Amino acid sequence: MRAADWCRSSAGAALILATSSDAEHPAENVADGSSKTFWTTTGMFPQELIIGFPKRVKISKVAIQCYLVRTLRIERSTSKDPVGFQQCVEKDLQHREGQLQMEEFPLPEFEATYLRFIIKSAFDHFVSVHRVMAEGTAEHT
Numbered sequence: 001m002r003a004a005d006w007c008r009s010s011a012g013a014a015l016i017l018a019t020s021s022d023a024e025h026p027a028e029n030v031a032d033g034s035s036k037t038f039w040t041t042t043g044m045f046p047q048e049l050i051i052g053f054p055k056r057v058k059i060s061k062v063a064i065q066c067y068l069v070r071t072l073r074i075e076r077s078t079s080k081d082p083v084g085f086q087q088c089v090e091k092d093l094q095h096r097e098g099q100l101q102m103e104e105f106p107l108p109e110f111e112a113t114y115l116r117f118i119i120k121s122a123f124d125h126f127v128s129v130h131r132v133m134a135e136g137t138a139e140h141t
Contacts, residue, residue, distance in 0.1 A: 006134045008033050012054030016082050019047045030132050035065050038128040047119045050082050056113050059136035063104040068127040069093050071120040076112040085116050095123045
């Protein structure tokens with residue numbers, strides 16, 4: 001079975017929660033597949049974003065395109081509801097002025113129904129998240 005990006009709205013992903021809202025740069029932008037659109041936080045950290053998948057999926061790689069994120073934690077849940085999250089990875093990202101941060105996290109394959117992206121700290125008062133990606137295959141149920 002071919003791997004897909006399960007964080008895209010076209011794959012059935014849904015934005016479950018975003019801790020800040022901006023009418024011009026809504027959180028739904030992270031799932032549209034474009035690096036040109038983005039979600040912007042409205043200050044104060046941590047900030048978080050939860051993406052729900054249409055079914056349980058096996059994930060082998062998670063990636064993010066963002067700007068000004070200092071510390072990022074990614075967690076997963078296999079529950080029917082977005083609860084019981086377990087940490088997958090936490091990393092301090094490098095900042096390069098004027099360039100998007102493009103971070104890939106190759107992980108041991110794991111199952112998930114939800115992913116939570118927690119921006120624990122930043123290089124400025126605001127950050128932007130352009131895309132989140134979760135490469136994997138659908139579980140047979």
